[in-house]
Amino acid sequence: MSITRQSNSNGVLSKERLENIKEKLDQGLFPQWMVSDPEIFELEKDKVFGYTWQYLGHESELKEPGDYVTRWLMDDPVLLVKNKKGEINVFLNSCSHRGTHLCAADVGNRKTFTCPFHGWSFNTDGELMGVIAGNKVFGEKMVRPEWNLRKIPRVETYKGLIFGNLDKNAMALDDYLGELKWYFDLFLARSDGGMEVVGSPQRWVVNTNWKIAAENFGGDPYHVATTHKSTVELGISPQDPLYASYGHQVQLNHGHAINVSSSENGLNVPPYQGLPEEMWPMFEKNLTKEQLEVYKETVVIVGNCFPNLAFHCPVHGNEGHLHNYLTLRIWRPIAPDKTEIWAWFLIDKAAPEEYKQASYKGYVASFGPSGTLEADDTEIWTRVTKASKGKMARDRDLNFNNVLNYMMGMDKIEPNRSWPGPGIAYPTCFTDFALRGMHDYWLDLLSADRDE
Amino acid sequence: MEVQEIKLNMDLLYDITNLLNQEARLLDNRNYKDWLELLTDDIVYRMPVRVTRESKDLTGKDDAMTYFEESKKSLTTRVLRFGTTSAWAEDPPLHTRHFVSNIMIEPGLKTNEINVKSYFLTKRSRGTDHHAEEIFGERIDVLRKVNEEWKIASRCIYPDQSILTVMNLTTFL
Numbered sequence: 001m002s003i004t005r006q007s008n009s010n011g012v013l014s015k016e017r018l019e020n021i022k023e024k025l026d027q028g029l030f031p032q033w034m035v036s037d038p039e040i041f042e043l044e045k046d047k048v049f050g051y052t053w054q055y056l057g058h059e060s061e062l063k064e065p066g067d068y069v070t071r072w073l074m075d076d077p078v079l080l081v082k083n084k085k086g087e088i089n090v091f092l093n094s095c096s097h098r099g100t101h102l103c104a105a106d107v108g109n110r111k112t113f114t115c116p117f118h119g120w121s122f123n124t125d126g127e128l129m130g131v132i133a134g135n136k137v138f139g140e141k142m143v144r145p146e147w148n149l150r151k152i153p154r155v156e157t158y159k160g161l162i163f164g165n166l167d168k169n170a171m172a173l174d175d176y177l178g179e180l181k182w183y184f185d186l187f188l189a190r191s192d193g194g195m196e197v198v199g200s201p202q203r204w205v206v207n208t209n210w211k212i213a214a215e216n217f218g219g220d221p222y223h224v225a226t227t228h229k230s231t232v233e234l235g236i237s238p239q240d241p242l243y244a245s246y247g248h249q250v251q252l253n254h255g256h257a258i259n260v261s262s263s264e265n266g267l268n269v270p271p272y273q274g275l276p277e278e279m280w281p282m283f284e285k286n287l288t289k290e291q292l293e294v295y296k297e298t299v300v301i302v303g304n305c306f307p308n309l310a311f312h313c314p315v316h317g318n319e320g321h322l323h324n325y326l327t328l329r330i331w332r333p334i335a336p337d338k339t340e341i342w343a344w345f346l347i348d349k350a351a352p353e354e355y356k357q358a359s360y361k362g363y364v365a366s367f368g369p370s371g372t373l374e375a376d377d378t379e380i381w382t383r384v385t386k387a388s389k390g391k392m393a394r395d396r397d398l399n400f401n402n403v404l405n406y407m408m409g410m411d412k413i414e415p416n417r418s419w420p421g422p423g424i425a426y427p428t429c430f431t432d433f434a435l436r437g438m439h440d441y442w443l444d445l446l447s448a449d450r451d452e
Numbered sequence: 453m454e455v456q457e458i459k460l461n462m463d464l465l466y467d468i469t470n471l472l473n474q475e476a477r478l479l480d481n482r483n484y485k486d487w488l489e490l491l492t493d494d495i496v497y498r499m500p501v502r503v504t505r506e507s508k509d510l511t512g513k514d515d516a517m518t519y520f521e522e523s524k525k526s527l528t529t530r531v532l533r534f535g536t537t538s539a540w541a542e543d544p545p546l547h548t549r550h551f552v553s554n555i556m557i558e559p560g561l562k563t564n565e566i567n568v569k570s571y572f573l574t575k576r577s578r579g580t581d582h583h584a585e586e587i588f589g590e591r592i593d594v595l596r597k598v599n600e601e602w603k604i605a606s607r608c609i610y611p612d613q614s615i616l617t618v619m620n621l622t623t624f625l
Contacts, residue, residue: 106504106512106614199517200503204616229538234529318526340615345517364521365529370499370621372533378619379541 012039017396018447024398025439028407028432033396035388035404036209036336040446044333048307048445049074053156053163053176055309055330056080058344060160060196062088066109066124072332073164078152079103079113080162083124090164091126091149102149107200113149122149159188160195161328179252179422180305183260186295187313187326190272191282193349195326198360201342202368208381210308210331210339211442216377217312217329218257218304219249219434222408227380228373236318236372240264245430247299248416250423255306255441257434258423262297271296273315273324276355279348290420303434306441308332317358318365318372325359327367337385343368406439408432458566458597460557468568468595469555471602476550479624484531487624488524492596492605497522499609499625502589513610519621520609527624534622541622548576548623560594565605568593572609572625576618585618587611587625 013021021031034040054073057080061069068081070093077093079102095102095115102113102122112129114121121130126149131138154165156173158181163173170176177184188194206213216223224237224244231237247261263269272283272295287295301313308331315322325347332340345363347356367374387393392400409431419425426433458464471490478487491497499520505512522530533539554571561567573588594606609625 104504105506105509108506108509200501200514202501202517202519203614204619206619226538227540230533230536230540233536233538234532236529318529319523320525361521361526364518365526368519369616369618370519370530372530375541375620375622376539382619 029403032402033394041336051167058197090152090155180256191348191350195346206378208385210333212381213331217310221429248425250425251437252423255438258303259429261300316366317362323359323362325363406432492603496606504614
């Protein structure tokens with residue numbers, strides 16, 4: 001589908017203003033008012049989150065028939081449940097009768113879901129099974145299948161990741177992930193059996209806009225040297241102020257962004273993120289020659305699958321030794337200035353048990369609300385949002401020079417054309433190309449003409 | 453070493469209450485170095501995530517994922533971090549107040565240990581924010597008598613929220 005930008009002439013994105021925004025973005029400037037403007041937030045809810053693929057969960061979270069987890073797709077409650085055949089169904093978690101939030105638990109196992117309001121019950125295929133006093137009150141003509149649980153219009157998976165989309169005409173997930181798949185495979189497909197989720201997600205609330213968090217993972221290794229300086233002082237992170245710059249930042253299609261970091265000249269790092277040597281033959285079997293070439297020297301992979309699924313595959317630990325892990329996280333927008341974070345820990349199913357344990361400890365040490373890295377991130381994201389709410393920052397006509405600087409690398413850095421992976425790869429992670437790509441796609445969606 | 457049976461009596465409850473109050477005071481005064489002294493070298497310090505589960509599924513405590521999974525060494529790393537010049541989440545420092553109550557003592561698994569249960573409510577005020585944040589729940593501790601002094605040998609913190617409403621955990625609970 002091609003999208004043409006269209007202003008909502010009566011609303012916040014008038015034609016003139018849209019031109020103005022576009023002009024600024026082209027200069028690497030992001031209007032500060034758009035960070036947490038309430039009307040932009042409402043537009044995002046509809047035009048961004050209503051039309052893009054949203055991460056809902058991982059196949060490894062549902063093991064037995066009847067296993068379920070409940071999630072949110074923006075403001076829509078979602079129920080993921082494994083049926084008797086072992087297939088995962090994804091429904092709106094709202095009774096088809098009068099709309100009650102059907103299953104209020106986060107996780108569990110059920111054969112049937114019974115609504116506490118009037119007692120309608122549904123099986124794991126969402127079929128309406130029981131209607132209290134059925135024929136007596138609704139008559140025999142009631143067509144029960146018409147009142148099955150409502151399915152999320154599109155559900156597709158990629159290497160264990162389950163996504164949903166409210167737009168029935170959306171491009172296939174495979175196409176949407178596009179260039180990102182090559183990089184996803186570096187951690188999702190490197191080992192036999194792929195990754196598995198351990199335990200429940202950590203969840204907490206931060207008073208910031210979702211975009212700040214998405215950008216932080218998507219294209220901002222520049223913040224590492226300062227925001228996370230405490231770990232440098234502790235000797236956990238390298239002293240070299242440029243350490244987070246080594247490697248490549250890659251601008252990908254559909255607003256996805258990734259940073260594949262390595263060491264200076266690819267030296268002095270253990271191959272394959274220090275994963276146990278016994279796992280290397282799997283990597284060599286499962287990855288392509290080009291992927292191996294990149295992955296062998298990789299230290300950290302961090303990025304954002306547009307709009308709000310971030311992934312981070314680093315090496316870390318607080319006990320003097322470093323281990324690799326994967327965290328997936330959803331920045332769930334609650335309000336223009338409030339985001340709920342859902343953070344999952346994953347590790348290779350095929351990793352040695354001892355390694356899995358150490359990897360999990362490395363994760364909890366560094367990320368999540370107590371993480372020696374993330375604790376400072378959330379503090380600073382909150383400060384950005386707090387300082388972007390006033391008349392000066394919120395002025396939609398930019399009378400106060402209220403634009404933010406995303407100019408790093410503009411007209412200075414050329415792409416590395418010999419980079420073996422897809423996307424436009426820049427030979428440093430200290431640049432804003434990926435975020436500028438993200439902003440462009442975001443504005444495309446915000447201003448898309450969706451009259452269908 | 454002479455093994456003495458530990459008597460669960462008012463004196464002991466008084467001593468343990470004093471110790472937990474003292475611990476709260478050390479944390480609120482940011483005296484983390486002395487706080488570390490209250491912990492045994494082999495301490496297991498955990499905070500499992502809380503999950504909302506159906507009533508048939510009991511408590512919803514998920515031991516497989518935590519907000520803290522700590523040893524003395526990793527706790528020491530966290531304490532050292534507060535001493536750096538760039539622990540931004542605590543600069544300016546938050547004002548915290550650790551309230552501990554409903555303390556109960558029970559026999560331990562070993563002769564020199566007792567189990568201690570307590571409730572906690574930690575309030576904190578950040579900068580000029582109008583709202584005070586809070587986190588609350590219960591703690592299951594094992595205290596061990598080492599050289600005539602009680603030390604915390606194990607702590608499991610169970611928060612009462614499935615979704616924490618603090619943006620970070622930069623103090624200990």
